[in-house]
Amino acid sequence: MHAPSPTVVDPATAPSPAESGSGTAASRRRSRYPWLVFAITFGLLLSDYMSRQVLSAVFPSLKEQWALSDSQLATLTSVVALMVGLLTLPLSVIADRWGRVRSLTLMAVLWSLATVLCAVATSFEQMLGARFLLGVGEAAYGSVGIALVLSIFTPRVHATLSGAFMAGGSFGSVLGVSLGGVIAVHLGWRWTFAAMAVFGLLLVAAFRATVTEDRLAAHAASDVAPSRTAATYRAPLRSLFTNPPVLAAYVGGGLQMFSAAVLLAWTPSFFNRYYGMPMDRAAIAAAAIVLLVATGMIVCGMITDRIGRDDITRKWIAAIAFCVVSLVCLPTGFALETGAAQLILIAIGAFFAAGSSGPIAAMVANLSHPTVRASAMGTLTVANNLLGLALGPFIVGVLADHIGLGRALTITPLIYLVAIAALLLGKRLHSLGVARLARLPR
Known part of the structure; x- marks a missing residue:
């Protein structure tokens, strides 16, 4: 007499055969893990854009303190976009080969540390260098992050997840500018960058403790689980x-x-x-x-x-x-x-x-x-x-x-x-x- 098949409780993910008999509690844990990954990865995306756009909130302070021209202020903004445009594709390719979890971790650490350098910069040149590094760190986060998220959800929710993930850039921009302005008024412009950096590093720690390649593989959606003949194949x-x-x-x-x-x-x-x-x-x-x-x-x-x-x-x-x-x-x-x-x-x-x-x-x-x-x-x-x-x-x-x-x-x-x-x-x-x-x- 055969045991009945377990019920799949999450519409977005499907349990692997190895876990199919582990009971309802295991199924609930499986159903929650992809959403936890999405939440942390989305949080890092917010940190990405908050660190990028907070500069706009402190333009008046930088202009007055360092006697900067508008073109210099624009350069501090555009250098990030330039790095993103130049490096997104090559860094995405590297992430596919080297590992998405390690790549995302390294990116987030780099842009958070670059934000710290913004906080301690004492001249336009130092701020420009810090913003350059911030752009390098942020270049491929969006593309690699959404690829990681989609790998553990079935295609029928990909449009929702992609739209939500891409919208995170707009939400992060609004948060960065609004919070940055409040912090700058009460604590000074350097603390705006420091606050964004701390937020980013805390999320990096949460991401690294929660997301691993092995756990992602165990929760992989059916369309990305490799067959035996394709286990080492790279398109x-x-x-x-x-x-x-x-x-x-x-x-x-x-x-x-x-x-x-x-x-x-x-x-x-x-x-x-x-x-x-x-x-x-x-x-x-x-x-x-x-x-x-x-x-x-x-x-x-x-x-x-x-x-x-x-x-x-x-x-x-x-x-x-x-x-x-x-x-x-x-x-x-x-x-x-x-x-x-x-x-x-x-x-x-x-x-x-x-x-x-x-x-x-x-x-x-x-x-x-x-x-x-x-x-x-x-x-x-x-x-x-x-x-x-x-x-x-x-x-x-x-x-x-x-x-x-x-x-x-x-x-x-x-x-x-x-x-x-x-x-x-x-x-x-x-x-x-x-x-x-x-x-x-x-």
């Missing part, structure tokens, strides 16, 4: 660029971030120029837009996983739909006269502006071999930065010099048309991508 790096729907996702993902980046960069100026708000109130209004963008990434990811539960290709459709909503709302909103109707349309467009990020990241993960998943996410991060986060604000700035900020903000969301075309192509080629991935050992 070639060229597979990152030879799968047609993945390439379409890179392009669509980067371009759908274009308008989101524009909103993050230019809404303070928009509220200042067109609503007559002083800079502090304009910053608060812009922070509300940032939170809408971040919240939309999470909610849209959840919607995508729900509608794509039975047919994964529906995730492409969801990503396209989110782009369409912003394509309609943002140009219409910015074209209207100032007032409630304009703000409502801009708010709706902002909510969906980066909503496709989760679905697109999920498709990249699902169509990439598990052994190069961090590298694939790193490539997507590069596309997001080059096609969206860097290009969007720059183009709006150039257009604003010639036609005004309002008209520039009205025109630039049309880039969604190209993003939608890329995503439609990705959906059409999805079956081809699945077939190519199936030819690689797993």
Whole structure:
């Protein structure tokens, strides 16, 4: 007489055969561990962006104390973005080979120690060097971190997790600037960096005590558990660029971030120029837009996983739909006269502006071999930065010099048309991508 099969209690993870008979308590522990990993990894992502963006909160103090120009202040910010753009892909590749847990630990320690160096810097040159090291430490955390998280969750929740993880950058930015400003007023600007560094190092200790390669392997989702014939197999790096729907996702993902980046960069100026708000109130209004963008990434990811539960290709459709909503709302909103109707349309467009990020990241993960998943996410991060986060604000700035900020903000969301075309192509080629991935050992 055979014993009944155990019940799987967590919809996001599935127990391994070795643990299937260990009872309900073991099942509950298994179901909680992936979410614990997600929480700690997400906490480190918040620390990443808090350490990066806290500098903005102390610009006035640095400018006065060190007699810095605006271009020097901008250099302290841009050097981090430069390092992220240059190093994300190579460091993601190294992490896939060397080990994601060790890589993430080293990255977090490096950016936390670099933040300590910011706190003790006594000149512009020292601060610039510290910010350089901070950028090196942060370069690949997002891509490697999300790859690690997705490795222990089944594909049906990948869009939700990807959207939530990517939204962490916006939440971390808001926290870093707001908390940094409060700490600077009460304790001085050096303590803002010190506080961020302590927060990061505490999370590093929690991460290192909780997350190990062995425990991740024991909790690996079924799509990443290696077969005996593939236990030592490593997918070639060229597979990152030879799968047609993945390439379409890179392009669509980067371009759908274009308008989101524009909103993050230019809404303070928009509220200042067109609503007559002083800079502090304009910053608060812009922070509300940032939170809408971040919240939309999470909610849209959840919607995508729900509608794509039975047919994964529906995730492409969801990503396209989110782009369409912003394509309609943002140009219409910015074209209207100032007032409630304009703000409502801009708010709706902002909510969906980066909503496709989760679905697109999920498709990249699902169509990439598990052994190069961090590298694939790193490539997507590069596309997001080059096609969206860097290009969007720059183009709006150039257009604003010639036609005004309002008209520039009205025109630039049309880039969604190209993003939608890329995503439609990705959906059409999805079956081809699945077939190519199936030819690689797993």
